[in-house]
Ligand SMILES: [Zn+2]
């Protein structure tokens with residue numbers, strides 16, 4: 001994993017870009033790990049499967065408060081992004097627009 005981080009750093013235009021650390025989730029293989037990546041990075045490499053599908057997450061399934069409802073896509077994904085143009089909520093994993 002250390003090699004991955006260093007390699008990623010070399011691809012940045014400047015070495016002064018701020019980094020952040022936190023809990024990361026791989027959208028491809030559902031691996032969770034304590035990660036570190038440049039702040040601007042929207043996706044970064046998963047240490048488990050090697051795909052550039054890592055995203056920051058503050059919620060993991062076993063930390064969701066009991067009794068709360070969590071929306072989940074039909075594909076099993078539960079990370080979404082909001083399209084800025086039409087405000088559509090789209091699944092990060094399968095790309096399907098969510099309707100309810
Ligand atoms: Zn992965």
Ligand SMILES: [Zn+2]
Pocket residue numbers: 073074075076077091092093094095096
């Ligand atoms: Zn989905």
